[in-house]
Structure formats: structure tokens, C-alpha cells
Amino acid sequence: MSVSYSKENGIFRLDTANSTYAITVNEGYICHLYYGGRLCGNDDLRYLLENTGGPFRIQDNIRDKANAMDSLPFEYPCFNTGDYREHALEIRDSYGSFACDIKYVSHRIYNGKPETEGMPCSFEGEGKAQTLEINCLDEAVGLEVMLLYSVFENSDVIARSVVLKNCSEEKITLRRVFSASVDINRRDFDMITLNGSWARERLVSRSPLHMGKQSVDSIKGESSHQHNPFFALCSHNCDENTGEVYGFCLMYSGNFTAQAEVTQFGCTRALIGINPLLFEWSLEKGEHFTAPEALLTYSSEGLGGMSRSYHDFFRRHVIRSRYKYSERPVLINNWEATYFNFNTEKLLSIAREASKLGIEMLVMDDGWFGHRDSDNSSLGDWFVYKEKLGESLKPLVDEVNSLGMKFGIWIEPEMVSPDSELFRAHPDWALRIPNREMTMAREQYVLDFSRKEVRDCIYAQIKEILLSANIEYVKWDMNRPLTEVWSAELPPERQGEVSHRYVLGVYELMERLVTDFPDLLLENCSGGGGRFDGAMLYYSPQIWTSDDTDAKERIAIQYGTSLVYPPSAMGAHVSDCPNHLTGRTTPFETRGHVALSGTFGYELDVTKLSDNDKNMIPTQIAYYKKYSHLVREGDLYRLGNSANNGLWDCWMFVSKDKSEALLTYVQQYVTPNYPAPVIRLRGLDSDVVYDADGRALTGSALMNCGLAMEKLWGDYKSRLVHIKKK
Numbered sequence: 033m034s035v036s037y038s039k040e041n042g043i044f045r046l047d048t049a050n051s052t053y054a055i056t057v058n059e060g061y062i063c064h065l066y067y068g069g070r071l072c073g074n075d076d077l078r079y080l081l082e083n084t085g086g087p088f089r090i091q092d093n094i095r096d097k098a099n100a101m102d103s104l105p106f107e108y109p110c111f112n113t114g115d116y117r118e119h120a121l122e123i124r125d126s127y128g129s130f131a132c133d134i135k136y137v138s139h140r141i142y143n144g145k146p147e148t149e150g151m152p153c154s155f156e157g158e159g160k161a162q163t164l165e166i167n168c169l170d171e172a173v174g175l176e177v178m179l180l181y182s183v184f185e186n187s188d189v190i191a192r193s194v195v196l197k198n199c200s201e202e203k204i205t206l207r208r209v210f211s212a213s214v215d216i217n218r219r220d221f222d223m224i225t226l227n228g229s230w231a232r233e234r235l236v237s238r239s240p241l242h243m244g245k246q247s248v249d250s251i252k253g254e255s256s257h258q259h260n261p262f263f264a265l266c267s268h269n270c271d272e273n274t275g276e277v278y279g280f281c282l283m284y285s286g287n288f289t290a291q292a293e294v295t296q297f298g299c300t301r302a303l304i305g306i307n308p309l310l311f312e313w314s315l316e317k318g319e320h321f322t323a324p325e326a327l328l329t330y331s332s333e334g335l336g337g338m339s340r341s342y343h344d345f346f347r348r349h350v351i352r353s354r355y356k357y358s359e360r361p362v363l364i365n366n367w368e369a370t371y372f373n374f375n376t377e378k379l380l381s382i383a384r385e386a387s388k389l390g391i392e393m394l395v396m397d398d399g400w401f402g403h404r405d406s407d408n409s410s411l412g413d414w415f416v417y418k419e420k421l422g423e424s425l426k427p428l429v430d431e432v433n434s435l436g437m438k439f440g441i442w443i444e445p446e447m448v449s450p451d452s453e454l455f456r457a458h459p460d461w462a463l464r465i466p467n468r469e470m471t472m473a474r475e476q477y478v479l480d481f482s483r484k485e486v487r488d489c490i491y492a493q494i495k496e497i498l499l500s501a502n503i504e505y506v507k508w509d510m511n512r513p514l515t516e517v518w519s520a521e522l523p524p525e526r527q528g529e530v531s532h533r534y535v536l537g538v539y540e541l542m543e544r545l546v547t548d549f550p551d552l553l554l555e556n557c558s559g560g561g562g563r564f565d566g567a568m569l570y571y572s573p574q575i576w577t578s579d580d581t582d583a584k585e586r587i588a589i590q591y592g593t594s595l596v597y598p599p600s601a602m603g604a605h606v607s608d609c610p611n612h613l614t615g616r617t618t619p620f621e622t623r624g625h626v627a628l629s630g631t632f633g634y635e636l637d638v639t640k641l642s643d644n645d646k647n648m649i650p651t652q653i654a655y656y657k658k659y660s661h662l663v664r665e666g667d668l669y670r671l672g673n674s675a676n677n678g679l680w681d682c683w684m685f686v687s688k689d690k691s692e693a694l695l696t697y698v699q700q701y702v703t704p705n706y707p708a709p710v711i712r713l714r715g716l717d718s719d720v721v722y723d724a725d726g727r728a729l730t731g732s733a734l735m736n737c738g739l740a741m742e743k744l745w746g747d748y749k750s751r752l753v754h755i756k757k758k
């Protein structure tokens with residue numbers, strides 16, 4: 033990897049292992065030249081500006097400058113000065129004007145990776161980084177814009193961010209600050225996004241780009257169940273293994289916009305950043321604002337190549353937890369076992385049975401605090417529910433520890449129930465607008481986390497609980513989106529800041545938690561997978577993927593999630609059947625195989641399980657111990673998808689040294705008189721002889737001819753195949 037600047041041709045180049053990104057300055061404007069496969073040599077790429085549609089040299093045709101502005105590929109497009117395409121930056125100055133126009137001032141290239149102030153961001157971690165900083169200025173208003181690009185050793189991900197500083201005497205209002213914009217001189221792409229709903233998160237959508245704008249976004253105050261802060265642009269022929277793909281992923285957990293626009297001259301402008309709706313930020317003299325980081329990647333090895341780049345990047349440069357590569361305790365969570373109906377004795381009965389089977393941690397889910405017997409009370413009152421659990425958690429935790437198990441709890445710090453001591457004492461601490469009804473969701477309100485005193489009060493309570501007993505795991509939930517976004521602490525002209533300040537507040541509290549409790553295993557959650565984003569991985573090495581634990585549904589959810597996020601971060605549990613959300617019954621074995629491709633745990637009442645199912649638990653845990661390093665550290669190859677072939681799903685994890693792999697095959701539907709598939713494997717070493725399901729075969733045979741699956745008896749049947757160098 034390297035960052036360079038050629039004085040000869042005025043080109044900035046970011047080279048990663050397999051990609052090149054090139055920028056130049058044209059009449060003062062920062063223009064994008066190229067993003068794609070790695071270039072060798074030092075070609076003068078400025079000729080690429082000639083065919084962009086408008087006049088190339090602006091000063092040769094000043095009477096038509098607007099046309100040039102509307103066709104030049106800008107690195108950070110501005111508004112109301114001739115570029116009519118979607119823009120990255122929009123301001124309101126002291127005249128009330130919306131115009132903006134940035135020009136090159138200076139640049140710096142340095143080793144290392146700067147932090148993104150107050151927000152999660154990538155860091156050098158496992159591999160050095162280099163950074164390009166381009167400083168620009170809108171002279172008319174006195175706004176400095178710093179564009180930041182970092183590249184990393186052994187990675188094809190480029191991290192981009194933007195810092196804006198008000199150097200004028202007057203206030204400047206930021207109305208839109210995207211994190212990245214890339215103008216690609218092609219339009220023959222499909223756009224891939226991850227969409228869904230509660231219990232159906234991150235299902236893959238793919239459609240060809242059309243003229244004009246197409247986008248996904250969130251305005252819910254979280255990254256959301258409906259859309260993920262990610263999109264990809266890929267060639268029409270792109271599949272898992274071949275074809276070109278560009279990935280755009282935002283390290284942000286709040287409102288976002290991810291957009292592609294096909295312009296009049298057949299170019300594609302790709303943008304990602306904070307959603308401009310509900311956003312405005314006042315920059316007083318001397319103040320600055322930092323946009324969240326965007327992670328861009330390019331692969332010529334299809335969607336699989338893009339995913340593996342992102343997985344490695346999150347593991348090497350984003351996840352900080354000491355758990356990231358280590359085995360997670362196999363947990364049992366009581367949510368689907370008991371819902372709110374539990375007490376000390378019930379929890380201990382689950383723990384006693386679980387410990388005999390080899391389960392290593394009991395997680396006490398919702399319902400342990402205040403007087404919470406259903407979802408209509410007590411959020412905000414983070415003290416023990418005495419009638420259920422006694423004066424303190426300590427005796428329960430000690431008892432669980434004495435069984436040889438760890439103990440974890442569920443919390444939902446950002447919320448308050450109307451029926452709570454906290455809300456009665458501080459009704460103004462919830463997000464609300466004066467004289468307007470507060471909209472409830474799940475009979476709860478959202479606390480104003482933009483306010484420090486609110487965060488302090490919640491944190492003090494949670495810290496006390498965590499210090500009261502040996503609590504080694506926390507599931508941080510967020511069960512409703514934001515409404516009536518308004519803060520009692522800010523003046524009217526600053527209310528556009530609340531959504532972003534809320535997210536910064538959440539980050540600040542998570543940072544406090546992981547700093548004070550560095551050994552804590554933190555799992556994020558938001559009504560299932562409503563906040564599964566890169567920023568959350570900075571705090572928690574795992575995120576609850578979805579409330580849908582039906583193995584069949586989970587395959588599709590984990591498949592979509594794996595397009596960007598590492599499987600080692602996907603919370604995945606074996607739950608009871610008929611499944612509580614679908615009524616479907618799938619084999620216990622298959623539920624185990626699917627959960628083994630994530631963090632692995634159980635979410636059922638083990639005291640009520642049939643002996644048959646219960647007897648499988650020690651074997652599943654043994655598989656976890658034997659194979660989970662491949663999930664945590666290996667490379668994922670998606671080999672087949674029942675959404676396409678109608679019959680089966682298959683994926684494999686290959687160790688980095690290619691000596692070992694774990695393949696999971698799920699036969700979704702059994703068809704009579706039809707053979708089982710022969711599946712072509714990926715990622716192995718061609719010359720090496722492997723033991724694959726009892727056969728000695730070279731990697732070359734396994735990848736070109738394939739591995740013959742055996743026909744299984746019945747729907748949703750599955751197999752794990754361990755492949756090992758002989």
C-alpha cells in the first residue's frame with residue numbers, strides 16, 4: 033500500500049494491494065480520476081477528464097463554466113455553483129445563501145491513521161496505514177474542508193472522512209456533510225443493498241442502475257432493520273467469484289443516506305453519509321465538524337472478494353475487543369425460554385441443566401430490573417427487581433459461577449418507560465417536543481442521549497449493577513426508533529443537531545463502558561438486528577443478528593449480513609421449535625449447524641428440552657470448540673444459495689493457511705428422484721491433498737470438479753464437513 037503525489041503530473045495516488053484510487057487538481061477543483069484495479073507505472077491519467085461530457089479546461093470556456101461544473105468528476109461535490117448532480121456538501125452562510133465551492137489549498141501525506149473525533153473509526157491495528165490529507169477552502173465563506181483518505185497494509189479498504197472548519201467571523205450552518213462521494217465514469221452496474229424489517233434484516237436486493245437517483249436510507253435514529261448503511265455497485269456479470277464490485281460502507285449507527293446517481297453523461301456518482309434530513313449543524317467561528325468514516329473497497333473477485341476484504345478489515349482495523357479472535361463462552365439466554373416470567377430459582381434451574389451439558393454462560397435477558405413483568409414498565413430503573421431476584425444480583429451470580437458458568441445481563445440504556453421512577457422524576461429527559469404528543473413504541477420513550485446529565489445518570493446505575501457482582505457479559509439493546517427528535521437543552525436553531533448528538537452520546541457511553549470494563553464481552557442488539565453496523569463493531573465484537581432464530585430464515589439473514597460483516601460478529605443461537613416467530617420446525621442438528629456459523633449459543637428452556645435434542649448439545653459444543661477458530665479467523669466462501677438454486681445452501685470457512693476448512697451444507701427441500709449436488713469448493717490450495725469427507729482429493733479436484741454431497745432424508749437437513757490437509 034502507498035499514498036503518493038506526483039509533482040510531474042499532479043496526481044495523488046492511493047494504492048492498496050489490489051486497487052488504485054487517483055485524484056488530481058483541475059483549475060483548483062479536486063477531481064476524481066480513477067478507482068478500480070491496481071495500476072502499475074506512473075501514467076498521466078489526466079486524459080480521463082477529457083471525456084466527461086463538459087469542457088475540460090474550465091478557463092478555456094468560462095462562458096460555459098456551469099456545464100463544466102455539471103460534468104467534472106468531483107471528489108467532494110458542492111451545491112449551487114453549477115454541479116446539479118447529488119452533492120456531498122451543503123451549507124447556509126450568513127447571507128442565507130446555500131452556495132459552496134471548494135478549491136485545493138495544500139496537502140499532506142503521512143504515516144498512520146487519524147482518529148475520527150468522537151466516533152468509531154478504523155485504526156492501524158494489525159498493519160500500518162498511510163494517510164492523504166487534502167485541504168480545501170471555500171474562500172467566499174471561509175470554510176476549510178479537509179478530505180482524508182487512509183490506506184492499510186494488506187487491505188483493499190480505503191477509509192475516507194471529512195473535517196470542516198469555520199475560519200470566518202460568521203456562523204456557518206452545515207446542512208449536509210456526506211463522508212464520501214465517488215464519480216465513476218461508467219453506468220453499467222447493478223446496485224446491491226441490504227434491506228428488510230424486524231426479524232427479516234439485511235436480505236440482499238440487487239437491481240441494475242437506472243438513470244437518475246436510487247438510494248436507501250434511515251431516518252429512524254439508528255442504522256435500522258429496514259436498510260443497512262452499505263451499498264455495492266457491481267458489474268452485471270458479477271457473482272460470488274468473478275466480476276468487479278465497489279463497496280461503500282458507513283461507520284455510523286444513526287440516520288444515513290446511501291445513494292447512486294446515473295448522470296446525463298452516463299457516469300455514476302456514489303455517495304454515502306449522514307442523512308441530510310433532520311440534520312443541520314451550526315459551526316461558530318473556529319469550530320469544526322467531523323463526518324463519520326466511510327469504508328470503500330474494490331474487488332475484481334466478485335462479491336466474495338469484497339466480503340473477505342471487509343471481514344478482514346473489520347477484524348484487523350475496527351474491532352477492539354479482546355474477544356475478537358478468541359473463543360466466546362457458549363451462552364444460554366433465557367429470553368425465548370421464559371420471556372419476563374422468571375425468578376432466581378427458574379434461572380438457576382436453567383443454569384444447572386445447562387452447565388451439565390457444557391454450556392458456559394447464563395445470560396439473564398429483559399425483566400430483571402425495576403418492577404418489569406412485561407414490556408410496559410421500568411426502563412430507566414436499573415436496580416434489581418427484588419420480588420424476582422432478591423436484594424442484589426450477587427447471590428445469583430455467585431451460584432451460577434459456582435456451577436462453573438459465567439453470568440451476563442441485558443440492558444437497554446437509551447430508553448425510559450412512562451411507568452418508571454426515572455420518567456416520573458425527569459419527564460424532560462425523554463426526547464419530546466413541547467406541546468406535542470410523545471409517540472410511544474413498545475410502550476417506551478427514547479432518552480435524550482445528547483445530554484450528558486442523562487447519560488451520566490444511566491451510566492451510574494449500570495456501573496453500580498456491573499460492580500455489584502461478577503458480570504462478564506452485557507447485551508446492550510435498543511428496542512424502538514426515535515420520534516419527536518428535539519432536545520430541551522438546545523436552542524431552536526440547533527435542533528437539527530439532536531439526531532447526530534444522540535448517536536455521539538451513545539458512542540460516548542459505550543466508550544465509557546468498554547474503558548471501565550475492558551474484559552466485558554459486549555453484544556449489541558436493537559430489537560434483533562436493527563443496529564448491525566460497522567460502528568457498533570468498534571465497541572462490541574458481536575451483534576445480535578436478528579430476533580428470527582428460525583434456521584431456515586437465519587440462513588438468508590446471515591447470508592446477507594455476511595456480504596459486509598464478519599460471521600464471527602453475528603450473534604447466533606439455537607432456539608426451540610416450533611420456532612416462536614414462524615411456527616416452523618427444523619432439526620435441532622440444523623439449528624446447531626447454522627448457529628455454528630456465528631457466535632454460537634442457546635436460547636431455549638433447556639429443562640424442557642427432549643432428551644434427543646438435549647443429547648446433541650455436548651456434540652454441538654464440541655464442534656464449536658473444534659471448528660470455531662475457522663469462523664473467527666478464516667475466509668468465508670459462499671458456495672450456493674437456495675434463493676438461486678431452489679434447493680440448498682452451502683458455505684465454507686477456510687483457514688488463512690488453507691490447511692483446513694469447514695463446510696456447511698443445508699438441504700432446504702428434498703426432491704425425490706433428483707441427485708444431491710456436487711459442489712465446487714473455493715479458497716483451497718490446488719496442489720494440496722485434503723481429506724474431504726473420507727476421500728483424499730486435491731484442492732484442484734475439490735475446486736474444479738467439486739465435492740459430492742450425500743442425499744439427506746427430509747427438508748432442512750444439514751451436514752458439516754471438515755476438510756483437512758492430509
Ligand code: GLA
Pocket residue numbers: 367397398407442509511557558559560561576578579
Ligand atoms: C429485543 C431483543 C431480544 C430480547 C428482547 C427483550 O427484542 O432483540 O433478543 O432481548 O428485546 O425485551
